[in-house]
Amino acid sequence: MNRHLVGLLLGTEEDWPRAFETILRRTGPVRAGGGEEHAFDVERITIEPFDLRDRPRYDLVIDRLAYWYYVPREWLKKIALMDDVYLLNSPFTFQSMEKHAAYCAMMRLGLKVPDTVLVPFKNPPDNAKWAYTASRYNQPFDLEAVAERIGYPLFMKPYDGGAWVGVTRINDRDDLHAAYDASGQRLMHLQKAVDGYDVFARSLSIGPETMVMKFRPELPMHDRYEVAHGFLTPDVGEEVVTISRLVNAFFRWEFNSCENLVAGGEVHPIDYANACPDVALTSLHYYFPWAMTALVRWTMFTMVAGRTPRLDLDMAAYFAIADRDDLSYGDKLAGYRRLADDYFETERYLDFCASRLSHLDEVVLEWVDSADFDTLLVETVRATYPAAEHDRFVAHFRGLVRLWVTDTKAALQPGQPA
Missing domain, CATH: 1.20.5 (Single alpha-helices involved in coiled-coils or other helix-helix interfaces)
Known part of the structure; x- marks a missing residue:
């Protein structure tokens, strides 16, 4: 029998880890296509000194901690580079998780990301070289002129933000200056608002599965995910799913959420780089069992199928599609979807779920x-x-x-x- 150990790298969470552990153990062993049996166990990873030549015991690690805690982040890099441990998510694209690189990449691919401008710090960084460099090379700029060029309303949001911290809606010049003054040493984006949008769709993707949920950001967290079905047309729903899968395959993320605003039938991605997507029971409620089921399915598939980690980012394949003038937007999305399905082995995964995990x-x-x-x-x-x-x-x-x-x-x- 092949035995596999899953490691959970956790912060303060308790609800979903308990759910994941319970479901994985209740599911029991499964058989691969050749008939060999695979058994699974799971444990929570502790933080301690590590020898760079130590061999880890884990076959797969689900990371929910390294986006802010550098000791486990460096351990993840070590076990990826030296030991081929399968990771959810890649520790090598965390800079992209800071939103800015993700915006740039998806704009290059032609997605309808709202107009976005990076503005300098309001207050200088604490660096002895700042004054000299700024005096020689920093150009003065007119913040109001930048905002007017984008057009009100807009949002000021940290380039490395998360959990809506530091996000401010800007309706006029007074809002603009108040938010910029409050930003301090945080590097900020100004982004055009998609005003009067029809639907806020938030999708959670785990491997090749995506759940698109109707999101109401103005409500308290326990009410933000509305239990609703059929709130998007089939074509728009498929586009939202494709964008979510594209982002994840492009950056080698396999456990991530994506926010899209739908206005007049057009889909505008506004946030799609979340190293630690919300899977709390008190947030997802109705959708929580699906999330746990999908996480168990993808975890088991990667190990039983012998899926190997792909650390390289094959961005050129996506850009080759993006740069073709003879392809429509729809054609490009279809090309991206094929690349994403290839990365996630979607057809093989669906067959595995139907034949090995039907229970x-x-x-x-x-x-x-x-x-x-x-x-x-x-x-x-x-x-x-x-x-x-x-x-x-x-x-x-x-x-x-x-x-x-x-x-x-x-x-x-x-x-x-x-």
Whole structure:
């Protein structure tokens, strides 16, 4: 029997790791195409000194920590370069996770990213060479003129932002100066607002699977993901999925979220570089079981199928499509989708899920419909919200999870599409 160890590199999260561990263990061994059996275990990784020639015990690592903690980031680089450990996500494209490079790449590929300008620091960085360099080479600039060229309304947002920190809507020159003054030493983008958009679509992609969700950023986090189906036309929905997969294949990200604004049938990507996408039970609620199922499926597939990590970024293949004047936007998206499906081995993955993991949906349904899952839900609520709000939020999330259970039971009935 082939045994595989999955490592979880975690920060403060507890809900989804417990869910992942439970589902992986309940799923049990699976057989590969040749008949050999594969068994899986999972453990949480600790942080400690490491010899660069030590051999890691893990076959695959799911990273949720190295985007801010450099010790595990360097360990990830070591096990990728020296030991071929499969990683979710690549530790070599973190600079792209700081938004700026991701904007540049997707603009080069022709996506409808809103007009974006990088502006210098409001306050100089703490560097002894700053004054001399600035006096010789920094050009004075008119912030208001830059904003007027982009056009109000617009957003000021950190080039390396996350979790909406430092994002400000700018309606006029007063907003502009107030936000810029408050930015301090943070490097900021000015980005044209897609005003009056029809739908905010946030998609979570895990391997070759993507769930597109209707997102309401103006609401509290527990209400931002609306349980809605059919809120995009088939063509627009397919474009959103393609953009999500394209971004991930391009940068070698396999666990990432993407935000798109849909206006007048056009899809405008505004944020698609998230090293640690939100998979909290109290955020995803109805969609949480899907996320955990997809993560288990992709984890098991990579190991059973003998998928090897690809550290190189084959950007030239994408740019060869982008630079062709004889291709329409739709043709280019189709070309990008083929490259993305090739990277993720989508056809092989779907066959694996159908032939080797057909029981997984029932495994997850049985667990989510159990007292064990309800205990996880209650403990997560108690760890997240003030005591006075526990009863309210337990009822809120129980209702949404119960809706998922009801819908899933109906879908898994004989004669119904799964």
